[in-house]
Amino acid sequence: MPSSDKDKKRIMVTGGAGFLGSHLVDRLLDDGHDVMCVDNMFTGSRRNIAHLRDHPGFEFIRHDISQPLHVEADQIYNLACPASPVHYQFDPVQTTKTSVLGAINTLGLAKRLRCRILQASTSEVYGDPEVHPQPESYPGRVNPIGPRSCYDEGKRCAETLFFDYRRQHGLPIKVARIFNTYGPRMHPNDGRVVSNFVVQALEGRPITIYGDGSQTRSFCYVSDLIDGLVRLMEAPDETTGPINLGNPAEMTIADLAKLIVEMAGSPSSIEFAPLPEDDPRQRQPDIRLAKERLDWQPRVGLEDGLASTIDYFRALRA
Template sequence: MHLEKRILVTGGAGFIGSHLCEALLKTGAEVLCVDNFFTGARANVAHLLDNKHFEMLRHDVTIPLFVEVDQVYNMACPASPVHYQFDPVQTTKTSVHGAINMLGLAKRTKARILQASTSEVYGDPDVHPQQEDYWGNVNPIGPRSCYDEGKRCAETLFFDYYRQHQLDIKVARIFNTYGPRMHPNDGRVVSNFIVQALRGEDITLYGDGQQTRSFCYVDDLVRGLIALMESPEGVTGPINLGNPGEFTIRELAEHVIDLTGSKSQLTNKPLPEDDPKKRRPDITRAKDQLDWEPTIKLRDGLVKTITYFDELLQKL
């Protein structure tokens, strides 16, 4: 008889997924980490392989999976523009076929399932800050659509399984998250700036650098995901998980230069197509329903992230 929860984490060797696996193991759960290593890395979970409650399976979620579990965290999908635009058809398949396969697994095993959705479902928003009842402003045929629309379709599937099959679902809309184990070449602003600063290269600002983002440290985010998964059955979401502290991209660059002591200069390049101008979560729902809010300040989180990248770059 299994007393510990058996938890499946798809994309478990990814940046957020690996931190989630680690946190779940600390709760005494048995964790099955599934990843196809497209953007995830074995190194992210290497330190967990000796844990008798941890299991690693190389598998692509676009192919059905037959395992017995109590909970599913569906985290699998490349999440940075560099990676999701590399093979946009596969990105859409990962979001849509992956959701169908994991929902089917949850239905068969009567497991509770959480979808890692994204603030990108809001597109380039006309509403600020973004609340969960905002339907978004998304270009369905642009270069980012494979990710934005794939995630939107996954949310549709989750709610249809909820209505049609009474499946126990949770949907988290994740805003910009950063921390150790980010991919150094993922093109995301935090990793880009830190790597450029540590190498003494010019820091690239797209546009005038006045576009804003809200940065949530990964430990805060993982706490939010677990709080949502453990919330009462009627709490389906979608729930925004992110840090409501809003910074311009230029401010972020200045923090990184200051904390690394770098001599890097700022340079400007044109803004990519469909790049959102503003991004800040309204987390009222997360506070009310999950008693969750982030506690780690940007500079404190950046210090930990810079330390990680500094050690990583010295090995390369």
């Protein structure tokens, strides 16, 4: 909680009705701040913020950040962008606009207000990496013209804009590179591996693995990720990032599928399908910088996090 009214902030969260955004809004309100949740509701959900409707510190603004927004704030968290392949490939041109024009508009607002601004970037900036695990110094191996490029390159361009605004205008920026995150409020049809597997397992349908299942991912529970974002925003100005935020515990997709089937008590079998184009074979964050600069590391184990996630999706079906 803020130690006094002087420490209480008015904070804008774009994408605030989405999976990560709504959890961040909760955390900031719990910390005693006033929060403006800005979302065009393309992938956001009113269900994610329904419990905040009567909260005195909460304000919802329906707005697409590819268009300018004129408000007053002490801090800005820019999380607005569809983050799953199903959603960002639905309208790839708009996805790029959201990342690039959204960065320009939020940075312009932060410049006018002279306030800190945090960009939610992504591990996808590393593409299909040749270095494992991926440190922030690795420039990536990304296809600029593939079906995932609207998201990958949009986020890379947003990072460019953030650092150019810092160099050119002295703006206090923060850039977080978010690795696979899961938990309650994930969209049940977002096409991401955890939500896909959990929904299929609960419905007793075959679990679909793309590729042979040997590709790896590292899964971070949502509360850990949100704590990392807040710590980065509150870190000294010289800690700009980019900083990896994710759980370095790596596992194969096949092992994840088996674990979810077991934990859900599901009769689901496992089926294999062709691997999508440009799908990375390995993904694991090097989080040494987050440990050093933010005193941050994940604390929620995979089985505990999956139990909460399975309970959430089971309740949705009730």
